[in-house]
Amino acid sequence: MSATMPYPYPYPYPFPAPLLRLVRAVAALLLAMALVARPAMAQQILRDAETEAFLADASAPLVQAAGLAPGNVQVLLINDPEINAFVAGGQIVWIHSGLFTAADNLNQVQGVVAHELGHIEGGHIIRSGEGMKAATGITLLSLVLGAAVMAAGGGEAGMGVMAAGQQAAMGKYLAFSRTQEASADAAGARYLSKAGISGKGSIAFMQKLQNLEYRLAIPQDDGYARTHPLTGERIAIMREAYEPDAAWNAKTPPEMEARFQRIKAKLFGFVSDPQQTLRIYPESDQTIPAHYARAYAWHKSAYPDKALAETDALLRAAPHDPYFLELRGQVLLESGRPADAIPPLREAVRTTGSQPLIAVLLGHALIATEDPKNFAEAEAVLRSAVNKDRENPFAWYQLGVIYEHRGDMPRAALATAESRAMMGDYPVALRSAEAAMAGLKEGTTDYLRAQDIAMVARSELDATKKKKKGK
Structure with missing residues (x-):
């Protein structure tokens, strides 16, 4: 029960104060279970052509071993x-940048991916509702029983029934979660074995x-209160599963x-403080990963000449590497030299066959020349980029700039509608889609695409209005 909701009772609260506090606690409990079941997606997605190609290659044997289609x-x-x-829905494994940079080797990351694929194959995201439903049933039943006891005059006893039900509900949900995690561990072991990949990395990462x-003083002897x-x-x-396996010593x-x-060094340079990057990858380190990390560190620190010197070192080692070329182009573009x-x-x-993320960067550079x-x-x-990867708001924004420059306002509006819809800005998406429809045949x-965007945007806005009215 939300404190902001209107109460249809003459007295501000329909329950005694102690019971009201417990009802609020139960609501918080249910919210906590919902948050455990559905991780937040507020973090920034890191799109990078090289990283995505690598993760696809590294996970392909595991995806096949799980009986899933690699393309999906x-x-x-x-x-x-x-x-x-x-x-978190669909068939997408999300890896935190902190996990990737903390891993010592690829084998450790593959162990994590195998575990997450176990959740996908087991349908755990869909089935998480089963655990929540059972826990909610226990909670509601304890509320009804507790209220009955309190109505009969047993105030403390009623509160005890409700508190016990609350604890049982959370225990039920956590037990369900632990079962899913154990199932994903077992599935991950099967996938690694079938793919001929060692489980040493899984154990090392655990x-x-x-x-x-240990460092955070997290108790190691109470499994009841853990997910x-x-x-x-x-x-x-x-x-027990990995050591006897034929793939145990696979390299x-x-x-x-x-x-x-x-890629680990590249990611570290991109997400970390530049000074930290330069400590981990000092100038004395002349390896490819170190040059990669320092290029990003210097670029983030607004030292373009030093960043370009690192890209020069990379290109001396591999003159036609498309990702080294991409980085050099990015540094030049973002330093005001499109x-x-x-x-x-x-x-x-050209080397990557028009990889869409790199193509968008090229399109940006071409437009930024203002020629x-x-x-x-x-x-x-x-x-070409949006035909291969439509889910890129910046690509659509750049196309809108092109259309507007040549006076094609309906398609400029359509490009804006595409971009804003992907960003969840449905009011602007709807207005832009309607403007596009007014000028298109x-x-x-x-x-038809503008019509689809307008329909989706209108539906999302209606749903938002209904939620607001329901509060």
């Missing part, structure tokens, strides 16, 4: 320093988490491990 499963990063990963728990089984118990069970392919280490950014970005796009001669190429690469592909 995505492994993506979010900018969050916590050591965590989760699935030991890393256990050491973190996961005790870490020590999980490690013991994993050893990660050197080229895959090298890709992991350079014309100079175009050649490396063009080569990166109308570059706009036709910009439109071509941006159209009815029945054309663009008209």
